[in-house]
Amino acid sequence: MINNLSHTIFITSFLIVFSIVSFGQGKPNVVLIISDDAGYADFGFQGSTMMKTPHLDKLAEQGMIFRQAYVTAAVCGPSRAGLLTGRYQQRFGYEENNVPGYMSKSCLPDKEMGLPLDQVTMGDYMKSLGYKTGYFGKWHMGNADKYHPTKRGFDTFYGFRGGARSYFAFNEENPNHRQEDYLERGFGGFREADKYLTYALADETASFIEKHKNEPFFVVLAFNAVHTPMQAREKDLEAFPELTGKRKYLAAMTLSMDRGCGVVLDKLAELGLEDNTIVIFTNDNGGPTDTNTAINDPLSGTKANHLEGGIRVPFLMRWPGVVPEKSTYDFPISTLDLLPTFFVAAGGSLNALKEIDGVDLLPYISGKNVRRPHQTLFWKKENRGVIREGDWKLLRFPDRPAELYNIAQDIAEVNNLAMKHPDKVKEMYKKLFEWELTLQRPLWQLQRKYEGKAMKRMDAYRK
Known part of the structure; x- marks a missing residue:
């Protein structure tokens, strides 16, 4: 799985870096970049010939592409809650998007919907290790x-x-009438930007990096690109004369996001921080093939359902001297793994992390541990549930028989094997149910008319 570097040399460099971190010297900076609603195939490094993503393509060349990276939910709010805590978000009741006005009468009022205050975040953990922490973009x-x-x-x-x-x-x-939509600097400092939002977020991130260049920093840059509304600069639209409609706008918005990534990556290079900075790029959930015409090929599915196209995402990692260039990692990983990976790289102990579900990826990507980081992964949204065990994936529905796929042999999930392997279905169904018994009841739920949209999207892939 590791290319262009002998196992011996790589392990030696890994141990050197690990020993430096362990003694509290040379703590690596961490930059986590998250796109929003991007399609699995809509990047050059993922094979697209239509999208223009030169900065991210270069990042992929400089590090590792993870071929089976998963988020913990097929929609953004729960997915981000899992990422920020390293825990399945269902463990603390964050199962649905916290969208004001969409909730049923029996659930929490709008103001009470959010990441529970007893949950510890990446920011909390990295601050405990002496890092300066910054968050830029969509919360x-x-x-x-x-x-x-x-x-x-x-x-x-x-x-x-x-x-x-x-x-x-x-x-x-x-015009706008909702406070939560306004740009905010610090706490309560609402002031709109005088530039396209993607570039405003990137510029502020670069400024934070420059300000804290002499001390360890942890940055999350959470673009709202390429989420709707479909809005792009005219200059970026002009770069795609062959496209029309939503696809043209998506391409332009992707181009601007890539440029935003370039602003941050160039700042690291300018300040000589590249070698001591872990950079991750990923996406929050599968691309919505209806609202922004994302392409998730070769995966079936889309945002809001549990086929691969709803939960598998692009994922890049660069850390010179530790992560080999032009390499790939093929076993399944999860965004649950980001918190423990960052924390350990920064000198923290896994024992200090409270009841997390993620794992430290460094031993796996170094080749020191050749097993899978996760033998089993779970997903759940109301009555829908999914378990992936090894290469087998079971999808449970409230209104139809379960479906079973071998992902290694059928990445597009077109050959349902449930009838051929009833014992496997029973076994996995039981394990899914046992996991669900460890979860908290959802703190809020979407009304059925909104929940139904996700089911309709999945039905479309079955016709």
């Missing part, structure tokens, strides 16, 4: 003041509290 972990990023482990915040907003400044021509 979506609760709109109320008590859920604010600056109260959840982040020293610096520049972004918006909600789940989506305009890429252009709110003004008389582009």
